[in-house]
Amino acid sequence: MPREAEPSLNERAFVVQALQEGLRIDGRALDQFRELDLKFGDQYGVADLTLGKTRIFAKVSAEVTTPYTDRPFDGIFTITTELSPMASPSFEVNRPTETEIMLSRLLEKTVRRSNALDTESLCLVSGQKCWSIRVDLHVLSHDGNLIDASCLAVVAALRHFRKPDTSIEGETLTIYTPAEREPVPLSWLHSPLCVTFSFFGEEADIVVMDANLLEEQLRVTSFTISFNKHGEICQGAKLGGTTVEAMTLIKCANDALDKVKELTTWLDLKLVEDSKRRDKGGLMAELSAENER
Amino acid sequence: MTVNTEPQALISHLPKADGSATFSYAGYTVVGAVNGPIEVQRRDELPEEAAVDVIVRPAAGVGGTRERHLESLIQSTLRQIILVNNFPRTLIQVILQIIVAPENEYVNAKITQASSNLPILPALLQTAILSLLSSTLPLTATLTSTALAIVPDQGGSNIVLNPTAREVEQSQSFHVFAFTSHNELILAESEGSFTMKEWDDVYARAYSQCCPPALSSDNDDAMIDDQRSAGSDLRHFTRSTMEQKIVSDLYWK
Numbered sequence: 001m002p003r004e005a006e007p008s009l010n011e012r013a014f015v016v017q018a019l020q021e022g023l024r025i026d027g028r029a030l031d032q033f034r035e036l037d038l039k040f041g042d043q044y045g046v047a048d049l050t051l052g053k054t055r056i057f058a059k060v061s062a063e064v065t066t067p068y069t070d071r072p073f074d075g076i077f078t079i080t081t082e083l084s085p086m087a088s089p090s091f092e093v094n095r096p097t098e099t100e101i102m103l104s105r106l107l108e109k110t111v112r113r114s115n116a117l118d119t120e121s122l123c124l125v126s127g128q129k130c131w132s133i134r135v136d137l138h139v140l141s142h143d144g145n146l147i148d149a150s151c152l153a154v155v156a157a158l159r160h161f162r163k164p165d166t167s168i169e170g171e172t173l174t175i176y177t178p179a180e181r182e183p184v185p186l187s188w189l190h191s192p193l194c195v196t197f198s199f200f201g202e203e204a205d206i207v208v209m210d211a212n213l214l215e216e217q218l219r220v221t222s223f224t225i226s227f228n229k230h231g232e233i234c235q236g237a238k239l240g241g242t243t244v245e246a247m248t249l250i251k252c253a254n255d256a257l258d259k260v261k262e263l264t265t266w267l268d269l270k271l272v273e274d275s276k277r278r279d280k281g282g283l284m285a286e287l288s289a290e291n292e293r
Numbered sequence: 294m295t296v297n298t299e300p301q302a303l304i305s306h307l308p309k310a311d312g313s314a315t316f317s318y319a320g321y322t323v324v325g326a327v328n329g330p331i332e333v334q335r336r337d338e339l340p341e342e343a344a345v346d347v348i349v350r351p352a353a354g355v356g357g358t359r360e361r362h363l364e365s366l367i368q369s370t371l372r373q374i375i376l377v378n379n380f381p382r383t384l385i386q387v388i389l390q391i392i393v394a395p396e397n398e399y400v401n402a403k404i405t406q407a408s409s410n411l412p413i414l415p416a417l418l419q420t421a422i423l424s425l426l427s428s429t430l431p432l433t434a435t436l437t438s439t440a441l442a443i444v445p446d447q448g449g450s451n452i453v454l455n456p457t458a459r460e461v462e463q464s465q466s467f468h469v470f471a472f473t474s475h476n477e478l479i480l481a482e483s484e485g486s487f488t489m490k491e492w493d494d495v496y497a498r499a500y501s502q503c504c505p506p507a508l509s510s511d512n513d514d515a516m517i518d519d520q521r522s523a524g525s526d527l528r529h530f531t532r533s534t535m536e537q538k539i540v541s542d543l544y545w546k
Contacts, residue, residue, distance in 0.1 A: 002331055002332045041392075041393060042393070043393065043396065046352075046392075046393070048392075053308045055307070057324075057390070057392060059352045059353050061353040061354070080355070082350075084348065084350060084388055084390065085326075085328060085348065085386055085388055086307065086309075086310060086313075086324070086326040086388040086390060087309060088309050089328045089331055089386065093348055134353065134354070136352065136353045136354065138350065138352075138390055140307060140324060140390065141307045141308055141309055141310075142309060143308065143309070178396075
């Protein structure tokens, strides 16, 4: 398979020198994100996120299975990421690259291990039946900052998703099809989002948010931190590369929190917009068989 | 869920791939990308022609035997129309990502085995063609593809064009046809039980759908309108989509 083309020496020098002068090649400020856009599909749990030229498609699906024997009260929640040659010919099918492993690892830490989805609520009959929620993440085009974009897409898709309604009467468990009963949302606890910082320069003193692919290829190191809007750190990862001053990282964390709050508000707004679009004639509340908590 | 009856397409929208297209029709949406001609792995290399590699990826779940089957069908079809002899010892990679497939509201779907099979084939083929056109690889012809089902209807049976998920489930047999732009049959796949007579009827219907008479003569208008009402004319759709694309690309001239 062809290798990803590396930036030439001229390009390298130009981008790095511009950054030292506080300029980015696409004219953004150092802490500015590219244009974000999010579209939900007609079906529940489908999110299509565009961040500049990066495009991510996430789909959530649910099915009933038996829980793991060591965790009889928990449902199953998995996130699958696979980079196809659609994003770049250098990605091969069934042979994960380092980018892909890093991406799935970070998403796992951010969304799954921070207990964003209450897995106990997925249990139907303890030890026998539970929901298995699966998120499939497809990278349609890769132009840098896959991690932040993917995390946002996964969270958006999961919050948009509705699973089929169920009821238990005595010993019998009934799962209703979408035609019988309006599906119900997942029990979602908080929305963790990632922000990635890229560092440039000998001392790693230039900090850049939302790097594009070219900048990602040239950075000396990167740092990904995940927050929810309440300011709780879900995960932090700085994997190798040049050492960074502790004070810089603290400053990054503060900036990340502001960004996460901004992104969360934006996401809430998008979800409200979509529910309004679906709720034609205001009949959604009547269709729902869910109890108020 | 509303199903769009008019086909829609978006051409060359992915920045990295050599050619790309999104195609939605009859409830299906597929994103396709084409990379090629690119370097080929030693073991796949063909000395006299380009190797065509098709990858079909379901929206949810991992691809299994059904996807491999679809891949082999599409691969053998595309190999016939791409001028593979022009690019010996290279690879032409076609990636088809299913985004939306219509769901049957009366059944709760399983995901362990992704449930895409024959009904999605026309959408995949059409996306592949648009992606190939977008990548400007030389082709001998384009193709149009259609799906038909024979659904039992009050004692008799009825041929349904572009059936819904529920109609496919109830049908006696299901057929997919593809024709080149020279009106030649290039792909015929069927499942279920049917007689030779039924197959002939379905074939005739598919032929009239995929190979409409040219739009040149004016007095045929009534007849064309008749066929239009039965389903969209995909051949003219492909043509007009590409024409629009070329016009917008050459706008600066």
